[in-house]
Amino acid sequence: MxxxxxxxxxxxxxxxxxxxxxxKKHRKLAGKFLAExxxxxxxxxxxxxxxxxxxxxxxxxxxxxxxxxxxxxxASGGEIIETTPDILAKITGKDNPQAVAGVFAEFxxxxxxxxxxxxxIWLVAQALRDPGNLGTMLRTGDAIGGGGLILIDDCADPFSxxxxxxxxxxxxxxxIARAEWSDFESWLRSVPGQQGGQLVAASLRDAQPYRGAPxxxxxxxxxxxxxxxxxxxxxxxxxxxxxMPMKGRADSLNAAVAAAVLGYEVLAGLEG
Amino acid sequence: MxxxxxxxxxxxxxxxxxxxxxxKKHRKLAGKFLAExxxxxxxxxxxxxxxxxxxxxxxxxxxxxxxxxxxxxxASGGEIIETTPDILAKITGKDNPQAVAGVFAEFxxxxxxxxxxxxxIWLVAQALRDPGNLGTMLRTGDAIGGGGLILIDDCADPFSxxxxxxxxxxxxxxxIARAEWSDFESWLRSVPGQQGGQLVAASLRDAQPYRGAPxxxxxxxxxxxxxxxxxxxxxxxxxxxxxMPMKGRADSLNAAVAAAVLGYEVLAGLEG
Numbered sequence: 001m002x003x004x005x006x007x008x009x010x011x012x013x014x015x016x017x018x019x020x021x022x023x024k025k026h027r028k029l030a031g032k033f034l035a036e037x038x039x040x041x042x043x044x045x046x047x048x049x050x051x052x053x054x055x056x057x058x059x060x061x062x063x064x065x066x067x068x069x070x071x072x073x074x075a076s077g078g079e080i081i082e083t084t085p086d087i088l089a090k091i092t093g094k095d096n097p098q099a100v101a102g103v104f105a106e107f108x109x110x111x112x113x114x115x116x117x118x119x120x121i122w123l124v125a126q127a128l129r130d131p132g133n134l135g136t137m138l139r140t141g142d143a144i145g146g147g148g149l150i151l152i153d154d155c156a157d158p159f160s161x162x163x164x165x166x167x168x169x170x171x172x173x174x175x176i177a178r179a180e181w182s183d184f185e186s187w188l189r190s191v192p193g194q195q196g197g198q199l200v201a202a203s204l205r206d207a208q209p210y211r212g213a214p215x216x217x218x219x220x221x222x223x224x225x226x227x228x229x230x231x232x233x234x235x236x237x238x239x240x241x242x243x244m245p246m247k248g249r250a251d252s253l254n255a256a257v258a259a260a261v262l263g264y265e266v267l268a269g270l271e272g
Numbered sequence: 273m274x275x276x277x278x279x280x281x282x283x284x285x286x287x288x289x290x291x292x293x294x295x296k297k298h299r300k301l302a303g304k305f306l307a308e309x310x311x312x313x314x315x316x317x318x319x320x321x322x323x324x325x326x327x328x329x330x331x332x333x334x335x336x337x338x339x340x341x342x343x344x345x346x347a348s349g350g351e352i353i354e355t356t357p358d359i360l361a362k363i364t365g366k367d368n369p370q371a372v373a374g375v376f377a378e379f380x381x382x383x384x385x386x387x388x389x390x391x392x393i394w395l396v397a398q399a400l401r402d403p404g405n406l407g408t409m410l411r412t413g414d415a416i417g418g419g420g421l422i423l424i425d426d427c428a429d430p431f432s433x434x435x436x437x438x439x440x441x442x443x444x445x446x447x448i449a450r451a452e453w454s455d456f457e458s459w460l461r462s463v464p465g466q467q468g469g470q471l472v473a474a475s476l477r478d479a480q481p482y483r484g485a486p487x488x489x490x491x492x493x494x495x496x497x498x499x500x501x502x503x504x505x506x507x508x509x510x511x512x513x514x515x516m517p518m519k520g521r522a523d524s525l526n527a528a529v530a531a532a533v534l535g536y537e538v539l540a541g542l543e544g
């Protein structure tokens with residue numbers, strides 16, 4: 001039977017601990033992250049991810065999906081906290097009295113835990129600083145049937161509230177791995193031949209048109225930092241460099257947009 | 273000769289007026305907006321947009337592009353304000369002592385001012401609430417050689433600091449128009465036949481695959497609100513409804529991503 005508590009004080013230590021999960025260092029210390037919203041938590045539940053702690057507004061309308069969440073948390077021995085809409089809004093940072101939030105244990109993000117043969121497309125983000133871009137890449141990865149998102153070097157936190165929100169639940173369907181470049185390169189090349197994977201980058205250097213390029217599965221689609229793009233060394237390590245038309249003044253796309261345009265092209269190429 | 277002032281007080285009325293441009297109501301009242309950063313202001317200048325007011329840090333390294341900006345503002349009789357890095361950071365909301373900011377007059381955003389024959393692709397955003405998405409759509413529009421972005425119904429402000437920043441300068445290369453749906457529909461259909469334009473929506477209803485669909489120029493690529501998507505009535509008014517593969521749990525893409533994936537496909541279709 002799950003523990004159920006009612007909290008009404010802003011200074012309650014549990015409320016403070018929940019709010020602290022909005023900050024990276026506290027997430028890291030606790031090994032936990034926050035997700036919010038009925039739809040997102042329902043997606044999580046349907047993917048087998050039940051929150052350790054479920055936080056509900058004490059004045060709420062009944063909803064079958066909310067009841068299903070409570071049942072799942074109770075069955076797994078988690079904790080249910082009821083609190084005021086004000087406190088819930090403080091925890092989630094959203095002004096929504098219907099809100100519900102959950103606390104999840106962070107996933108294993110080691111490369112070793114990732115089975116590259118489980119999907120044809122993987123997205124790779126190098127030093128992306130915007131959590132919204134990471135979340136959007138997770139969402140796109142889900143849409144193109146990707147296996148997950150690999151974060152190279154110093155990226156934003158995929159478990160931040162902004163990234164989780166932008167992922168629209170894909171944080172629960174996509175694998176997430178973090179690695180330094182050298183470790184990623186070793187891992188990628190540790191399986192010889194085509195099964196090891198094709199590393200593809202959007203590039204302006206020595207690149208061929210992205211449209212109809214010879215993509216092969218498993219295909220790793222890599223985009224670089226929002227300001228600096230990919231380091232030249234990383235581009236040169238790619239099996240394929242492709243370029244998207246740039247008809248205007250700009251010489252680059254938003255990183256999440258580039259990943260999506262390229263990812264959909266890879267999907268079409270692999271299926272065609 | 274341009275007026276040049278040195279301001280060191282946070283409570284100076286000019287500083288207050290500049291900071292106020294971060295808020296929509298003040299932008300609307302003043303008919304002006306803020307853009308920041310040397311690269312963005314240089315893009316603006318090269319597109320013929322010189323700021324009415326240029327704000328510089330008083331302790332700054334010399335830079336030829338900064339000098340070119342000053343010269344352009346002086347030549348057009350604008351105002352140059354030098355201030356402390358702290359005050360500049362307050363105005364731009366960015367902690368960057370190298371920063372420079374400019375105040376521009378908002379553009380004419382009437383549909384009547386838009387020449388549909390000037391480009392093959394136009395992006396249309398319906399009730400988009402995220403200024404970052406609007407800015408990203410402007411940036412994508414520039415990349416695909418689009419003519420501009422048409423905002424239908426109640427959208428976020430394309431002249432907000434967030435949208436201008438995300439546009440990476442495309443706010444100065446793309447036309448921006450705002451209209452109610454009925455006015456947009458009348459305008460679109462006011463030119464009969466193919467010259468009037470093809471309205472295309474990403475849709476789940478009665479749609480054909482987006483890949484290789486029969487796009488014709490001028491093509492208006494429309495995406496809907498982040499949560500609700502397009503109203504059914506709007507989708508039904510489209511000449512073409514197309515659908516992108518959704519291989520995972522999600523049934524939709526980020527709005528700016530959907531516009532980009534579809535926009536690049538339209539570009540390939542029109543060129544191929």
